[in-house]
Amino acid sequence: MTLPHPLPALSAVAADYDVLLCDVWGVIHNGRESWPEACDALIRFREQGGQVVLISNSPRPAHDVVDQLDRLGVPRAAWQAFVTSGDATRAELARRAPGPVWIIGPERDWPLYDGLPLDRAEGAADAAFLSVTGPIDDETETPEDYRERLTPAAARDLEMICANPDRIVQRGDRIIYCGGSLADLYEQLGGRVTMAGKPFGPIYALALTEAERLLGRPVDRSRVLCIGDGVVTDVMGANAQALDCLFIAQGIHGDAARGPDGALDPERAAALLTAETTYARYVALELMW
Structure with missing residues (x-):
């Protein structure tokens, strides 16, 4: 069982990536409220010159979901493009x-x-x-x-x-x-x-097209990081596209990746991944800068 690298903060690897393909529900909000530290991490990545494309399995077109993000308090400064499974x-x-x-x-x-x-x-x-x-x-x-x-x-x-x-x-x-x-x-x-949504190819084709538009040049796939909390959607999709992945292990998996002390347990996180024959380069309980 290959263990993902525990990542205490996005800032530790931010310089290695030009683009984030970031999941929405379970990473930056929970359907009721947004998470300020996660949103701040995306804003800071952008301030360093990075591009952020939100990639969601929402069945509605992206333009129809933006109002929901606004209501939940997700700052527009946290992202530049948004693609959905609906698109x-x-x-x-x-x-x-x-x-x-x-x-x-x-x-x-x-x-x-x-x-x-x-x-x-x-x-x-x-x-x-x-x-x-x-x-x-x-x-x-x-x-x-x-x-x-x-x-x-x-x-x-x-x-x-x-x-x-x-x-x-x-x-x-x-x-x-x-x-x-x-x-x-x-x-x-x-x-x-x-x-057509995650983990399938069409939504990634849309997201990478948006990334190329933002960069103004072809995407170097080795400098794209996918972030998500769904093993069979976010992580499996990143694997299928040969893209690095940061697995947010706390989302829909609750405390399954925590040890007895409440801290992240990489072995437990790896067990969640290997159960679905997937792998993530990095793992964290939540997204933060």
Whole structure:
């Protein structure tokens, strides 16, 4: 088991990187409030000449999520560009237009479909494919609430486009289910799933294009650092792109990477990573400068 290097502060390695591809939920906010030290770390990286691209598995287009960041107190000075799974997924939806598409998800995610020439189906019986952003009521529902509804779609071999590969996120002090958990269930039922967000390539292609725009030159991938708290999304995605990764081990994993004294335990962090056959160059409990 290869241990990640404990990183007490981003400043220790900041000079080694030109670009940060930084996760949002679980790194700079928890859905209820932003974390000032994490935001300050991004601001200080930018002040040293670095470029920050936020990369989120939000199923909504980035322009629709910026207001949420503002409400949570994430300073605009902490980032320069923002790409989401929703941005990457819109191309997948457009290729399948006009559908019809059976949409599953809360109304707040409907900006994903703005301007796309899609007909809407009422259920599996009259759909050509499914588009899922997450549970309709993520405060109360679990994937099991969708087993009966998704079974007929899998039986018809309908493809599911999942706009949020995250399985779970932390909202305040609670863990809630996301689109990826419904995609997992659908695959268990024998259904086909396509995703464009992390850990898959399309969202990284968008993020690196934004990085090149900010730099004004081609990206040196050896000088790009991915930051995230999701092992099967952030870390696995960085591995697939051959990019360095800082694993924020406290996010959705709670205290699993802490030792008996409450401090970071690199061996416990490594166990979280190796359980999914992933590796991160660095690990920290939280992002700070």
